[in-house]
Amino acid sequence: MTLLPVWAEQIKYLVGIFAILNPLGAIPIYLSLTADRRPREMHRTAAKAAVAVAVILILAVWAGDALLSFFGIGLPAFRIAGGLLVLLIAIAMFHAKTSPARQTDAEQTEAESKNDIAVVPLAIPLLAGPGAISLAIVDAHQAGSWPDKLVFSLGIVGVAAIVWVVLRLAEPIGERLGTAGLNIATRVMGLILAAMAVQFMADGLLALFPGLSR
Numbered sequence: 001m002t003l004l005p006v007w008a009e010q011i012k013y014l015v016g017i018f019a020i021l022n023p024l025g026a027i028p029i030y031l032s033l034t035a036d037r038r039p040r041e042m043h044r045t046a047a048k049a050a051v052a053v054a055v056i057l058i059l060a061v062w063a064g065d066a067l068l069s070f071f072g073i074g075l076p077a078f079r080i081a082g083g084l085l086v087l088l089i090a091i092a093m094f095h096a097k098t099s100p101a102r103q104t105d106a107e108q109t110e111a112e113s114k115n116d117i118a119v120v121p122l123a124i125p126l127l128a129g130p131g132a133i134s135l136a137i138v139d140a141h142q143a144g145s146w147p148d149k150l151v152f153s154l155g156i157v158g159v160a161a162i163v164w165v166v167l168r169l170a171e172p173i174g175e176r177l178g179t180a181g182l183n184i185a186t187r188v189m190g191l192i193l194a195a196m197a198v199q200f201m202a203d204g205l206l207a208l209f210p211g212l213s214r
Helices: 003-021 023-031 039-070 075-094 104-109 118-127 132-145 145-170 170-210
Strands: none
Touching: 003 023, 003 132, 003 145, 003 170, 023 118, 023 145, 023 170, 039 118, 039 132, 039 145, 075 132, 075 170, 132 145, 132 170, 145 170
């Protein structure tokens, strides 16, 4: 395998991870949860959330296969289930809404009363929720060898750094893009996710039922 396809695959995985994290779409929620906090506290929250996102997804990369084996779940079945979950999130993003699969209204209300929101609910489930974890597990399995997983993990660190920058600059970004701009970005990310979700489900169905390819 040549170097270009390997890097092309890694970039594709990371674009999917960034799309499902959707830090731009999280800006309004982040600002509402930190509205009464000082800038220094907001910056600390952004950094802590980004680190938590990286840790959660890297754990999924390296422990995902073992977790599936422990529960006796085959990758094709996980692809279909993960694809359905990602598709539900993508459909909510088309409507510029937060999917209940990421955060419910009750969780939002509870978050508003918490002192530290960086890990819960900001990092998980708002950013690195079940959909992002599922995507990381499937992509890591696709990567295969541990050197490729290592490169993928480093890429996740880079994506988490972008998340940190977006959250740290949430106020100016929100003011510059406005509600319409943030919603457009969310819908574009949703389109990417929907296509990936359909591909996941198709690959899973073909693996479970090879006769479908005839």
